[in-house]
Amino acid sequence: MAADLEAQPQMTETDGLAIFDKANRPVILKFEDVVYKIKSLKGVMLNKKPKSEGKLILKGVTGFVKPGEMLAMLGPSGSGKTTLLMALGSRLHGHLSGNITYNGRPFTNQMNRNTGFVTQDDVLYEHLTVTETLVYTALLRLPNTMAKEHKITHAEAVIRQLGLSKCKTSIIGGPLFEGIGQEMLINPSLLFLDEPTSGLDSTTAQRIVSTLSELAKGGRTLVMTIHQPSSRLFYMFDKVLLLSEGNPLYFGKGDEVMQCFSSLGYSPSIAMNPADFLLDLANGVLPDDSREDQAAVKHALVSAYKANLSHQVKAEIHEHDGCYPHEGPHDKDLGQWATTWCQQFSVLLRRGLKERRHQSFDALKIAQVLVVAALSGLLWWHSSVSHLQDQVGLLFFYSGFWGFFSLFQAIFTFPQERLMLAKERSSGMYRLSSYFMSRVVSDLPMELVLPTAFLVIVYWMAGLKPAASSFFYNLFSLLLSVLVSQGLGLALGAMVMDQKSATILGSVIMLSFLLAGGFYVQHVPDFISWIKYLSISQYTFKLLLGSQFKRGESYPCGESKLCMIEDFPSVKSVGLEGQLTAVAALGIMLVGYRLIAYIALMRIGVRPK
Secondary structure, eight states, X not given: XXXXXHTSOOOOHHHHHHTTSSOSSOOOEEEEEXXXXXXXXXXXXXXXXXXXXXXXXXXXXXXXXXXXXXXXXXXXXXXXXHHHHHHHTTOOOSEEEEEEEETTBOOOHHHHHTEEEEOTTOOXXXXXXXXXXXXXXXXXXXXXXXXXXXXXXXXXXXXXXXTOGGGTTSBOOOSHHHHHHXXXXXXXXEEEEEOTTTTOOHHXXXXXXXXXXXXXXXXXXXXXXXXSOOHHHHTTOXXXXXXXXXXXXXXXXXXXXXXXXXXXXXXXXXXXXXXXXXXXHHTTOXXXXXXXXXXXXXXXXXXXXXXXXXXXXXXXXXXXXXXXXXXXXXXXXXXXXXXXXXXXXXXXXXXXXXXXXXXXXXXXXXXXXXXXXXXXXXXXXXXOGGGHHHHHHHHHHHHHHHHHHHHHHHTTHHHHHHHHHHHHHHTTOSOHHHXXXXXXXXXHHHHHHHHHHHHHHHHHHTTOOOOHHHHHHHHHHHHHHHHHHHHHHXXXXXXXXXXXXXXXXXXXXXXXXXXXXXXXXXXXXXXGGGGGGTOHHHXXXXXXXXXXXXXXXXXXXXXTEEEEGGGSHHHHTTOXXXXXXXXHHHHHHHHHHXXXXXXXHTTSSOXXX
């Protein structure tokens, strides 16, 4: 990708800014009587079934935002700001009612293409540079009507626009501007931001809101949540929505809010930040610090809104009915995806390899494998068939070691990437199948290189059968079991999505497989012997034994006495026959576990209809 960047024509500052002068297509956002309810299960009463009740999070919120306007949603923690933002961005699951329209229509694939959404704690790949982050996003989100060179040039323009030129080659640090930059790549007509100034100093917050204000002036519709802006920021908002426990207390112009509440009898006794004044009211605290009951104050404010503002806001909404921007020639019949499956796979694979090169080739991980390999080679140094138990023990040891190692490397994969997957899937960036395949393929180098290096060391130090066919059969068996164990880890991680729980579950399952593997227990009771048919360890152990021993071979079992290898207890319990059956069983597991993981991931990041 670096070569691609160097080959692109350089853009002037004017070129970069010109891209953002105008939105793709203006959007009028309307929301009327939005109600959101979540289910809560009350306690079980004696001799009665549990009663399922709903808790209202949003209680009939109404408003509208036009192109060129910036709406700020204020309220104390738990007031429903972020819930409403997600509902307006069509990212909310659950019992949502009311009417939300975009230019008079419901949310569509085309609107998704023109919508940006920046979360409060935006997730980014921490080992990519600013330029890499934005270029990969551009290659995935911008349509094929743009050439690859133009997509890269577009990403550079965004970097200039957001003032990131000085740090474009730096590894991702703070996610804020980069998160906004990712959404600005598509030149969105509608942009949602969840507390973009949270945790920032006043100067940085001012810079961000000023940038957002300039974007709005280009014909975009901006909606943001914000907790406690300074007075300087407050007066930059075109419209303000004040929420308290899901109830609207005010909707209208930002510079008219103080006058509105003054007319209702609520005025600050001293000059103060309007945002602080509004948050006090939303918390039920009066400006004169009186001891009036907070619940009563909130109820009075809700009633005042319904009596004085609610009908006016609804009337203003319907004034704009039918007055929507006309569709452009590219607004119809667009598919769900901006790029093809192969393009998505290629970009995601390159991004995954670059992001995980630090994790995959971690020095401690490599050192761990090499130390265990060297120690195993020394402990089993030049063992021979006369010490058959030792050789059989070595085969079972490293089949178990790599079973656990691969399982725990893979089990954290999807829990760690859940937020990123949900974010990118919700924005329609790529298909789940292209992500899944790129993720599996990008893990292969480390998954295959380390066990190969391990076996090269151990095999010859331990004095296993010195034949090329035996070595490569042994290597094939080990790598196949590694990939199967990896698949099991991926499936458990995707199903549980909690690292601690998945680790415990994985440990129990793998220990069960080891115990049923035929080495520790050779006379398993019939009622529990079925576990061996599910055991990765049992099939791997059978293949590893088959790589070293054949039926009819003998070993010294006493003075001047030879015994058949297939009669040795640890070999007999597993058997040397059925090698193809073992390969087939592991092959089915190889595909089956990954299929389970894929199905489990289908529930993540899907935009609700």
